[in-house]
Structures are given as C-alpha cells and as structure tokens.
Amino acid sequence: DIQLTQSPSFLSASVGDRVTITCRASQGISSYLAWYQQKPGKAPKLLIYAASTLQSGVPSRFSGSGSGTEFTLTISSLQPEDFATYYCQQLNSYPFFGQGTKLEIK
Amino acid sequence: EVQLVQSGAEVKKPGESLKISCKGSGYSFTSYWIGWVRQMPGKGLEWMGIIYPGDSDTRYSPSFQGQVTISADKSISTAYLQWSSLKASDTAMYYCARQRVVAAGNDAFDIWGQGTMVTVSS
Numbered sequence: 763d764i765q766l767t768q769s770p771s772f773l774s775a776s777v778g779d780r781v782t783i784t785c786r787a788s789q790g791i792s793s794y795l796a797w798y799q800q801k802p803g804k805a806p807k808l809l810i811y812a813a814s815t816l817q818s819g820v821p822s823r824f825s826g827s828g829s830g831t832e833f834t835l836t837i838s839s840l841q842p843e844d845f846a847t848y849y850c851q852q853l854n855s856y857p858f859f860g861q862g863t864k865l866e867i868k
Numbered sequence: 869e870v871q872l873v874q875s876g877a878e879v880k881k882p883g884e885s886l887k888i889s890c891k892g893s894g895y896s897f898t899s900y901w902i903g904w905v906r907q908m909p910g911k912g913l914e915w916m917g918i919i920y921p922g923d924s925d926t927r928y929s930p931s932f933q934g935q936v937t938i939s940a941d942k943s944i945s946t947a948y949l950q951w952s953s954l955k956a957s958d959t960a961m962y963y964c965a966r967q968r969v970v971a972a973g974n975d976a977f978d979i980w981g982q983g984t985m986v987t988v989s990s
Binding site: 763794796798800805806807808811817849851853854855856857858859860861862 | 903905912913914915929930963965968974975976977978980981982983
C-alpha cells in the first residue's frame with residue numbers, strides 16, 4: 763500500500779503568514795493527490811485535486827504543487843478562517859489519507 | 869443543491885448490529901461513486917471503501933474488508949454502512965462522501981455528508 767507522510771504534524775502561524783504543508787508518498791503517484799481542510803466538528807472540505815487544481819469556490823490563496831512523491835499545499839496569506847486541520851489523500855490505489863497537519867494560531 | 873444527508877447519531881452496545889444511511893439529492897445518484905470515511909475521536913481520516921450505486925460495484929480498504937458492509941439502494945438514492953456485531957473500537961464519526969467525477973475510478977471527494985456519530989458502549 764502507498765503510505766502518505768505529512769509534515770509538519772503541527773504548525774503554529776499568524777494571520778498574514780505564508781505557510782506550506784508537505785505530503786510525501788512512499789511511491790510515485792503522478793498527480794493523483796487531493797488536499798482537504800477540516801474544521802472542528804465539521805466534515806472535510808475539498809480544496810485541491812489533481813495535485814494543483816483548485817476546487818470551485820476555494821480562495822486563490824490556496825495552491826498545490828508537486829508530482830511523483832512530493833507535494834505541497836501553500837496558503838499565501840493566512841486568514842483567521844484558515845486555522846484548521848489539513849489532510850492529503852492519494853488517489854492511486856487505495857485512496858488513503860495522510861495523518862493530518864493541524865494549523866494553529868500563534 | 870447537491871447534498872448528502874446522513875442518518876442521526878447512534879448509541880449501541882457491543883455485539884449489536886447497525887446500519888447507517890446516506891441519502892443523495894440534487895444529482896444523478898447512480899452515476900457517482902460514494903465512499904465512507906471513518907474518523908475516530910481526535911484522530912485522522914480513514915478511507916473505508918466505496919460503492920458505485922449504478923451497479924453496486926464495491927471496493928473495501930483491506931483494513932475494513934470483512935468488518936463492515938457497504939451497500940446502496942438506487943431506488944431511494946441511499947447508500948449504507950452496516951455492522952453485524954459492533955465493538956467498542958467502532959466508536960467514531962462516519963462520513964459518506966461523493967467522488968468528484970462521474971463514474972471515475974479513484975477520485976477526490978467533493979461532496980460530504982454531515983457525519984454520523986456511532987458510540988458503542990456497554
């Protein structure tokens with residue numbers, strides 16, 4: 763099975779900061795990767811699919827990049843509503859999720 | 869509006885059976901794969917399996933194969949997740965979600981249900 767490792771697991775940042783979350787796959791998955799945001803008590807929300815395509819309605823401050831085994835989610839200027847947990851998901855074989863990155867307010 | 873509406877919270881005892889539901893509306897239910905995702909308290913997301921309601925083709929994660937059954941009734945646009953004998957370790961939030969692309973293989977989940985909390989306790 764393909765494993766995903768997100769880093770960091772926890773991230774503390776301030777409003778206005780630029781932040782990057784990394785997701786590494788144990789083997790190449792081309793661009794078969796998605797990113798989700800989950801807020802406490804809520805269902806996850808799709809942000810990005812195919813590694814870099816922004817889901818409709820998602821603010822342009824979110825961007826994704828990468829292919830093969832290394833991927834990044836970047837938030838260009840953090841807004842208060844962006845503090846949440848972020849998950850990557852590989853879509854190659856069994857579409858497992860990464861372990862999550864909790865983004866907290868500094 | 870495209871949406872998935874899940875059944876309400878459940879409290880069960882170990883050994884009991886349970887079937888939770890996920891009703892789709894606002895789109896062609898038979899054309900999109902529906903998946904189930906588990907989230908244990910304070911933990912991450914776990915992909916359990918998916919079903920294509922058009923023909924009930926079903927795929928399971930190895931971790932959940934034999935532990936749960938995924939089914940669908942296309943006549944009422946509803947997918948199900950069921951257990952025959954619950955364990956305390958099944959306590960979790962369960963989400964259903966729709967894959968983004970019509971009839972695709974693995975794809976991202978673009979529409980999510982609100983979640984069903986299942987609590988198993990003696």
